[in-house]
Amino acid sequence: METSPTERGAVERLREMEFLGAEFLTWLWWRCEAGGGLFSIPSVGDVFIQFVKLVRLESGTQSNREMVQCLGRAAQEMKEAKIGLLLGKKVARARLVIKTETITMEVTISSKALDFHGLKIVSGFDDTLEEVTAIEGARGLVLLKLNVLKEARLIIHSIFDQFISRRLDAAVWAREKKGVREWILSLST
Amino acid sequence: MGILGSSYSFSCFRAEVPEGLTDVSGWVVRVLSTHSFREEVEGLSKRIGWTSPFEPFSPQFDVASSILGDFAIFSMRIDERKVPRALLKKYLALEELKYMEEKGIKRLPRLVKKKLRERVEFMLLQKVLPVPTIIDVAWDLEEGIVYFFSTSSKVIGEFQGFFKRSFEIMPEPLIPYTMAEGVGGPDLLRGLTPDSFVS
Numbered sequence: 001m002e003t004s005p006t007e008r009g010a011v012e013r014l015r016e017m018e019f020l021g022a023e024f025l026t027w028l029w030w031r032c033e034a035g036g037g038l039f040s041i042p043s044v045g046d047v048f049i050q051f052v053k054l055v056r057l058e059s060g061t062q063s064n065r066e067m068v069q070c071l072g073r074a075a076q077e078m079k080e081a082k083i084g085l086l087l088g089k090k091v092a093r094a095r096l097v098i099k100t101e102t103i104t105m106e107v108t109i110s111s112k113a114l115d116f117h118g119l120k121i122v123s124g125f126d127d128t129l130e131e132v133t134a135i136e137g138a139r140g141l142v143l144l145k146l147n148v149l150k151e152a153r154l155i156i157h158s159i160f161d162q163f164i165s166r167r168l169d170a171a172v173w174a175r176e177k178k179g180v181r182e183w184i185l186s187l188s189t
Numbered sequence: 190m191g192i193l194g195s196s197y198s199f200s201c202f203r204a205e206v207p208e209g210l211t212d213v214s215g216w217v218v219r220v221l222s223t224h225s226f227r228e229e230v231e232g233l234s235k236r237i238g239w240t241s242p243f244e245p246f247s248p249q250f251d252v253a254s255s256i257l258g259d260f261a262i263f264s265m266r267i268d269e270r271k272v273p274r275a276l277l278k279k280y281l282a283l284e285e286l287k288y289m290e291e292k293g294i295k296r297l298p299r300l301v302k303k304k305l306r307e308r309v310e311f312m313l314l315q316k317v318l319p320v321p322t323i324i325d326v327a328w329d330l331e332e333g334i335v336y337f338f339s340t341s342s343k344v345i346g347e348f349q350g351f352f353k354r355s356f357e358i359m360p361e362p363l364i365p366y367t368m369a370e371g372v373g374g375p376d377l378l379r380g381l382t383p384d385s386f387v388s
Contacts, residue, residue, distance in 0.1 A: 017366035019383040024365065026386060088387050113364045115340045119197040138243060142192050143258050146327050149336060153201055157363065161372050168373040168381075180386045 021111030022058065024163045025091035027180060029055075034183045041158045044151055048099040049159075054108065055081040057089035067092070082187040097122070098155055105152060114160065121148055191325030191338040192242050192262060198340050202360035203367075204352070205333035213330050217261045217356075218252045224355040225250040226266045233270075234314055237351050240266040245323045259331040265348055268319035272310055281309045324348070335360050 029051050031037065037049045055078055056069040068089065070081040095108045103124035108117040125148065166172045191197075206213050226238025228248060241250050242264045255263045284305050285297055297305070325338040326348075337348055337360075345362070353359045361367055369378055 014364070014366050017369070017378070017381070020365035020369055020381075023384060086387060088385060090386075110340075111365075113200060113340070113362065114368070115198070115200040117198045117340060119199075120195065138193060139254070139257055142242075142262065143260070145197075146192070146257075146260055146262075146336070149197060149199065149327075150329060150332075150334075153334070153336070157201075157368065160365070160368055164369045164372045168369075168377045173384075177384065177386060184386055 022090035030180045030183045050097045054095040056093035057084040058092040059089040085184045199338045201363040202335040204335045204360040214256045221252045235269045239263045242325045261328040267322045270317045270319045272313040
């Protein structure tokens with residue numbers, strides 16, 4: 001299908017702005033490690049986030065992209081990923097544990113589209129609830145799970161909104177950036 | 190894996206229900222019904238339509254059951270027939286030979302070659318079984334958010350186009366740029382460039 005110049009312009013703009021996702025995930029890693037990973041999410045409550053198992057870092061653009069991917073038991077052990085941060089790479093993909101007051105889930109988030117990969121409910125999911133069993137067959141269970149997915153989306157998108165508000169305020173961003181830089185530099189010691 | 194699985198991969202889109210609708214569920218059900226998957230028509234290499242995530246291969250889509258709480262849940266079904274290249278090559282070569290013998294010529298004009306290719310491909314398409322792809326969709330009608338259970342850009346393109354044709358709403362992907370634009374507006378984003386955390 002042919003694309004119009006306007007559409008091509010929009011696609012280019014989307015590509016140019018892909019860096020926002022990588023900056024967000026890198027900032028989020030800093031908030032999780034240096035700031036304890038606690039977030040207050042409207043209509044969800046307090047949420048605890050932790051980086052686990054997988055981190056992929058990238059630098060450069062399409063033609064000269066460099067990538068490092070680390071698989072570990074916990075983010076604290078991902079020394080090579082942290083060396084990548086020191087070299088100026090940013091997080092392109094990360095596996096997160098998200099804990100709300102009732103549910104724990106695990107999901108991989110990609111920086112490019114902020115889409116959700118392999119979301120699993122780890123604990124706290126009660127499929128015997130009355131509102132589930134009241135609906136016949138698989139439909140009740142589907143509704144309950146959809147509400148969990150909705151919560152996961154609300155959490156990630158709400159934290160992204162928090163990030164972008166800071167990113168677009170030069171004075172606030174300068175302070176945040178300083179914090180991220182100090183954290184990254186501390187990883188070398 | 191889709192809505193019925195235990196592990197979920199999905200992309201999110203904004204798609205607000207048109208203002209002023211008095212019966213949103215009824216409207217969704219009607220549109221789904223109009224654009225529901227119909228079993229194949231001879232000659233088409235690809236068919237697309239909405240179906241049920243619970244019974245995706247049933248010829249009857251019980252559209253009323255697609256409303257669940259605030260959500261409309263349905264699946265996009267794409268049945269695609271593809272002729273393997275090697276098979277096309279073989280039968281095209283045979284047809285070309287036959288044509289040249291009949292006409293007593295040694296080289297085929299380009300236009301004839303093209304027509305033979307189309308004819309052979311059409312003939313083979315009728316013999317190849319369509320392969321179905323089912324991708325679940327959950328549309329939160331209250332929030333105006335669509336959960337599409339795939340992260341493949343190719344399938345996402347198909348979905349956006351078919352959703353637009355069906356509901357006359359273009360689902361806008363919720364990706365960093367569009368979300369940032371929603372928070373700061375396009376003016377604040379203009380001129381924003383990648384920042385370095387280490388320099």
